[in-house]
Amino acid sequence: MRNVKGLSPLIATVLLIAFTITVATFIAVFARTFTSEQITESGQAAEEFSSGCQRAILEITAATYDASAGKISVLARNRGTQNLTNFRIVTFTSEVDFLESTPPNSNVAMGSGDLQTFAVTGITTQPSRVQIQSKTCPREAIYTCALSGGGYVC
Structure with missing residues (x-):
């Protein structure tokens, strides 16, 4: 019988959770920046529209x-x-x-x-x-x- 060492299920679970949290953080930062930019652009367009330019x-x-x-x-x-x-x-x-x-x-x-x-x-x-x-x-x-x-x- 071969003595093969592997990753314990506990360590694998911790690494998977850490990876998931990291990816979720990057997505949240991107979403916040993207949403903020879109709101700013929409606000400028609405201001121009409501200012009477139409x-x-x-x-x-x-x-x-x-x-x-x-x-x-x-x-x-x-x-x-x-x-x-x-x-x-x-x-x-x-x-x-x-x-x-x-x-x-x-x-x-x-x-x-x-x-x-x-x-x-x-x-x-x-x-x-x-x-x-x-x-x-x-x-x-x-x-x-x-x-x-x-x-x-x-």
């Missing part, structure tokens, strides 16, 4: 380019009920080339129905598209006009 509607009623002054002027209207501020103008010279500019009056507050002219200089080439965006609601308050026949169609 009622933000910005449109360009006219856009012009003055080549001699290198200036783009945009006449924008707030058609929504959300007050908007912190504007920027994006000019596109191609599908991939664009320039973001902040107009001097970018911090003006536009209430519902307000009309405001925004202008930026230093534009050396006539843009193929002009876009205005309010950073108050950057996904909702955005509008683009395209160049067509020498003028912009909005």
Whole structure:
């Protein structure tokens, strides 16, 4: 008869329980971190939604380019009920080339129905598209006009 030593059932049980507790701890830490991140993201989305961004509607009623002054002027209207501020103008010279500019009056507050002219200089080439965006609601308050026949169609 061979004298073979093995793991006693008691030690095997203790090791199995220790391994199970270790794995459960890692899963609990991961779940807590993951849940916390998801709650934070959901809270930000809910805050943006409840802040009125779903009622933000910005449109360009006219856009012009003055080549001699290198200036783009945009006449924008707030058609929504959300007050908007912190504007920027994006000019596109191609599908991939664009320039973001902040107009001097970018911090003006536009209430519902307000009309405001925004202008930026230093534009050396006539843009193929002009876009205005309010950073108050950057996904909702955005509008683009395209160049067509020498003028912009909005």
